[in-house]
Amino acid sequence: MxxxxxxxxxxxxxxxxxxxxxxxxxxxxxxxxxxxxxxxxxxxxxxxxxxxxxxxxxxxxxxxxxxxxxxxxxxxxxxxxxxxxxxxxxxxxxxxxxxxxxxxxxxxxxxxxxxxxxxxxxxxxxxxxxxxxxxxxxxxxxxxxxxxxxxxxALQNTLGDVFSGIALTLGKAYAIGDWVQLSDGTAGRVTETNWRSTNLLTGLNNIVVLPNSMLAKQSLTSLSRPDESHLMTLGVRFAAGQKPRIVEDAMRIVLETSTRIVKDPAPAVALKSIDAAAIEVELQFRVASLAAGTSAKNEIIDLIHDQCSLSGLSLAGPA
Known part of the structure; x- marks a missing residue:
């Protein structure tokens, strides 16, 4: 100095x-x-x-x-x-x-x-x-x-939650706003993370509070990465007396007509199986986000009904 x-x-x-x-x-x-x-x-x-x-x-x-x-x-x-x-x-x-x-x-x-x-x-x-x-x-x-x-x-459980939260933050398993699904079936959007717990907003508009130590022990699927788009499928059964090619073309028109699904990548129609009772078809399409899944599926079902009336296709009974 x-x-x-x-x-x-x-x-x-x-x-x-x-x-x-x-x-x-x-x-x-x-x-x-x-x-x-x-x-x-x-x-x-x-x-x-x-x-x-x-x-x-x-x-x-x-x-x-x-x-x-x-x-x-x-x-x-x-x-x-x-x-x-x-x-x-x-x-x-x-x-x-x-x-x-x-x-x-x-x-x-x-x-x-x-x-x-x-x-x-x-x-x-x-x-x-x-x-x-x-x-x-x-x-x-x-x-x-x-x-x-x-x-x-004295605070083993609390400290376990704290260090689990730090590990999850450093690992960047998810971010605020991500849709995630846990191995126990819990799914929702991450709204908050703190020292002790992580909050998920479910599709039913409920908040699920998960201790960080419990979250760290489960496998986690991010539904928001690499982007928010989400793959959905819808199975439909048609009467076996119809040509599979006609069924496929009709369902492709349904997917092309829909305004609530993502067109890139293009949706697909898969003929899953055929037997004496029915032709089983699976429609594969993506939605912009998981939250838009219900409205998109409702629209697809409504379009299937209209297309069956136009094409003269008959739906089969349940398997």
């Missing part, structure tokens, strides 16, 4: 640091939550200003001072160091938030972001206790480890 530009008396730089720190907090709050970039600029500017005053005053924030805490200078020294460490934490957290927003995945990175913020605050808290108040950091870390072990044993 260079010699102080303010002389041996640190009162003036300490007062300046306190004023900058408090003013920075006030201006930061006045920016509002809807201006994250403005907040970050305020954090960086005030932090740089406080750091310059520390440097010019020959004050090291990472070294405990030997000034009597009961004097005015001692109180200013401790409050200045606390404010500097606090602004350091806020500046780092602000940069992390901006980085997440630039990647346009703030909701998916929610769990990781929360852990990073918690780690930063923990590191700053230990730094303040060690460098400002002169407490033994090694002892604090050891004590914290014992407390963490006790809490870990």
């Amino acid at each position: 260079p010699p102080s530009l303010f002389g041996d008396d640190h009162t003036l730089p300490l007062v300046l640091i306190n004023l900058l720190g408090i003013t920075g907090i006030v201006v930061w709050h006045l920016q509002g939550r809807d201006r994250p970039t403005g907040r970050l600029i305020v954090q960086i500017l005030f932090f740089i200003g406080m750091s310059l005053v520390l440097y010019m005053g020959g004050i090291a924030p990472h070294q405990a001072d030997d000034v009597d805490a009961e004097t005015l200078t001692g109180a200013l020294s401790k409050s200045a160091r606390i404010l500097w460490w606090t602004h350091l934490a806020w500046t780092i957290i602000g940069l992390i938030h901006i980085y997440v927003r630039l990647n346009r995945k703030p909701r998916e990175a929610h769990l990781i972001l929360d852990m990073a913020v918690a780690g930063i605050y923990l590191g700053v808290a230990l730094s303040v206790m060690g460098f400002v108040f002169g407490l033994p950091i090694a002892t604090l870390v050891t004590t914290s480890g014992v407390v963490a072990l006790i809490l870990g044993l």
